[in-house]
Amino acid sequence: MSERSVLYVISVLTPDRRGIIADVTAAIYEIGGNVEAASQTIIQGWFTMLLRASFAAEVTRDRVQEALKTCGDFSVLVREVADGAKGEPLEGEPFVMSAIGDDKPGIVRRLSRCCSDKGVNIDDVWNEVRAGRFVIIFHLTVPRDVDPKDFRYDLEQAAADLGVSLTLQHQDIFTATNSLDVHTRRPGQNRGM
Numbered sequence: 001m002s003e004r005s006v007l008y009v010i011s012v013l014t015p016d017r018r019g020i021i022a023d024v025t026a027a028i029y030e031i032g033g034n035v036e037a038a039s040q041t042i043i044q045g046w047f048t049m050l051l052r053a054s055f056a057a058e059v060t061r062d063r064v065q066e067a068l069k070t071c072g073d074f075s076v077l078v079r080e081v082a083d084g085a086k087g088e089p090l091e092g093e094p095f096v097m098s099a100i101g102d103d104k105p106g107i108v109r110r111l112s113r114c115c116s117d118k119g120v121n122i123d124d125v126w127n128e129v130r131a132g133r134f135v136i137i138f139h140l141t142v143p144r145d146v147d148p149k150d151f152r153y154d155l156e157q158a159a160a161d162l163g164v165s166l167t168l169q170h171q172d173i174f175t176a177t178n179s180l181d182v183h184t185r186r187p188g189q190n191r192g193m
Contacts, residue, residue, distance in 0.1 A: 004057035007081035094171035101164030103134040
């Protein structure tokens with residue numbers, strides 16, 4: 001890599017198939033790129049990936065986009081990251097909010113508005129509808145000046161209006177209560193204590 005470099009945030013969207021991550025990272029490598037961060041998921045048969053990668057200064061956004069489009073039927077967006085910017089740093093406590101109920105329009109809108117109104121950042125969201133049942137999980141950063149009890153109350157009021165069941169837990173509690181306890185047992189060893 002040359003002395004000067006450029007950073008790009010790259011978004012890839014395509015129908016899912018095997019080998020996409022290998023193809024994307026190979027295309028980036030072939031034009032001299034280095035993947036610094038990546039997040040990927042599949043939503044109902046659609047592959048989506050967000051990457052941050054560094055390249056030699058002479059590698060243009062168009063060159064990155066063209067390299068990735070040769071991998072398949074990809075929709076690609078490439079945006080330069082000015083001066084290594086990483087976005088506004090958010091400080092606070094990590095919480096997990098989950099909600100479940102009958103599906104209807106407006107659930108995500110209302111719950112995300114509660115977060116926004118309190119200055120709470122949604123760091124990650126997972127949502128799915130199965131057989132008419134709506135499930136959502138938000139990973140949140142709650143600022144230190146926001147009282148979690150007040151925030152929980154606002155969320156519970158919104159959930160009651162929407163007819164969904166909602167929980168808000170500090171991430172440490174969520175992790176402790178939702179982790180599997182996996183132990184190695186010898187054959188014939190009793191499971192109970």
